[in-house]
Amino acid sequence: MDDYSTKIKISAEHLIRKEFPEKALELDKLVSSPVLSFSEVSKIRTEFQLPTADDIIAHLKNIKNTNSTDDYHNSTSVVNNNNSGSTKKHKIDSNDTMDSSESSTYEFNGTVPSNRLISILEDKLRPYILHFLDSVAIIKLWIQLMIPKVEDGNNFGVSIQEDSLAEVRTIETEVTQYIDLTCKYLISRGELIKKVVKYPHVEDYRRSVQSLDEKQFVSLRFIALELRNHYTSVHDLLMKNLEKIKTPRTNQIHSLY
Known part of the structure; x- marks a missing residue:
């Protein structure tokens, strides 16, 4: 068990010091790239191979x-x-x-593809979401292992660890919701496509699909920005309090940065 604990501590510190800054810079580069630029919104409005x-x-x-x-x-x-x-x-x-x-019945026979640009963006962001959630699981366990046994004289050090752990858990909950966002988008788009096929003469159904794609594009850009910020904030928080998390001080008063 000691070897396992040591492995977790080494992995967590490597994530905090090395991987989190790298991921933050990668996401910053992605957000600044043309693929997530608002100029791409017009390309999101793809035409559908559906009956008119x-x-x-x-x-x-x-x-x-x-x-x-x-x-x-x-x-x-x-x-x-x-x-x-x-x-x-x-x-x-x-x-x-x-x-x-x-x-007088028109039957549509064919395949309605997903929005290609949206699918590309989802494929780019999904690895970052999964990496963040996997990394946070290790970091939470690392902080938990650093908490000393409960006794008089170390309460302040424990409070810093507990506050850091609570902050990481809050961010984890937010990132978990990003996975649900993609699933809800696909279901909503599929239902709208069914309406377009059933009522091809209603132009508003077509426009609603295009608007939904634009909304998803904006949401994916927001996810990229938030992931970049989460990587940065967790790195900053834990690095500033790294020594206090690893060795809680009991003889001096310090505050959480």
Whole structure:
């Protein structure tokens, strides 16, 4: 168990001193890059490969023309049969005729892709979210292992450790919510796409999908900014109080930075 505790302490200090500053700089570079620039918002409004009102009109015209052609051939066939002297009536099976409600239905057959730019940004940010949550789990355990046994004379040192631990837990809760954000976006977008397919003549449904994509883009930019700030703030907090966390002082009064 002592070896395991030592491993946790080494890993936590490496994260605080080395990896957190590196991740903060990487995210700062990402936020400043063109891929997360607000100039990219116009590109988020991608066109959908979905039926439009014009598609429906063309579809109905095609059905009407097809039916007209079939009726012409059927009538010609009856006339030819009568001219040949045959008294047998030409019967048309009910299955050969198309119900009017079916002929006016437009069916969309195909795949509706996700917003490509949004998917790229999600793939870029997901590793940072997972790395932060994994790292925070190690750091929390490290702080917990540093807390001395409860006895008179070390309460102040313990309070610094407890305050640092509480701050890290608060940030962890915020970052965990970023994962739910992506899931909720995908579900909402899927429901809107279903509306667009069902009511292609309603332009507001199309615009609502585009607006949702823009909102997700802004949210992803916000996540990148917040992750950068969280990496920076946790690094700053723990580095300023590193010695007090590792060796709580009982003979002097200090305050948490």
